[in-house]
Amino acid sequence: xxxxxxxxxxxxxTAAEIIRNLLVALICGYLVSWLYRLTYKGPGYSISFVNAxxxxxxxxxVVIMVIGNNLARAFGLVGAMSIIRFRTAVKDTQDIxxxxxxxxxxxxxxxxxxxxxxxxxxFIGIVILxxxxxxxxxPRQRExxxxxxxVANGDSPPLYLPVIQRYCRRHEVINVRSLDEEHLMEVxxxxxxxxxxxxxxxxxxxxxxxxxxxxxxxxxxxxx
Numbered sequence: 001x002x003x004x005x006x007x008x009x010x011x012x013x014t015a016a017e018i019i020r021n022l023l024v025a026l027i028c029g030y031l032v033s034w035l036y037r038l039t040y041k042g043p044g045y046s047i048s049f050v051n052a053x054x055x056x057x058x059x060x061x062v063v064i065m066v067i068g069n070n071l072a073r074a075f076g077l078v079g080a081m082s083i084i085r086f087r088t089a090v091k092d093t094q095d096i097x098x099x100x101x102x103x104x105x106x107x108x109x110x111x112x113x114x115x116x117x118x119x120x121x122x123f124i125g126i127v128i129l130x131x132x133x134x135x136x137x138x139p140r141q142r143e144x145x146x147x148x149x150x151v152a153n154g155d156s157p158p159l160y161l162p163v164i165q166r167y168c169r170r171h172e173v174i175n176v177r178s179l180d181e182e183h184l185m186e187v188x189x190x191x192x193x194x195x196x197x198x199x200x201x202x203x204x205x206x207x208x209x210x211x212x213x214x215x216x217x218x219x220x221x222x223x224x
């Protein structure tokens with residue numbers, strides 16, 4: 001009975017069906033990787049990660065074809081995969097989404113559900129494009145991290161404060177620390193500019209303020 005249980009395979013695949021499933025997985029994986037390149041917002045995507053998504057869809061299709069509807073193989077695969085330890089950290093949550101996207105496309109292709117594979121890839125791709133182009137979750141105004149050194153000379157208010165108030169709609173002190181030099185302080189602000197086109201003027205005028213040194217203005221979020 002155990003042997004019969006292990007040999008259950010209601011739908012044996014021919015060579016033509018295997019190649020067809022792999023081709024569908026290849027096409028869907030390529031579409032997923034192309035969509036990732038199109039919507040990625042970071043400074044530079046990993047080419048190996050893009051290529052891995054194509055291969056991931058195809059490998060998933062192979063795994064699904066190997067398992068078929070054989071329950072024993074499915075349990076065996078789970079046991080084998082539990083031995084593997086994946087130590088590569090995924091830094092961006094969007095990367096995780098695309099990994100599952102490629103997995104789902106490969107599973108549908110491997111199971112022979114071509115309509116689900118193609119329509120699912122296209123529909124989810126359109127949703128991702130709409131979300132990306134609409135800028136959902138992106139703040140309307142950028143927040144910046146303003147950091148500079150200041151020689152404290154007892155002025156109240158500090159000389160730099162009127163400049164910040166003139167150029168910034170909102171400002172908030174997040175850190176003040178003393179440096180090694182006497183009376184030299186490092187000040188950090190979160191600021192929201194009134195006019196982002198004048199950030200150069202803001203930095204120039206703040207740098208010209210008495211006692212202010214080493215002015216730096218950083219994005220709080222990544223915009224590319």
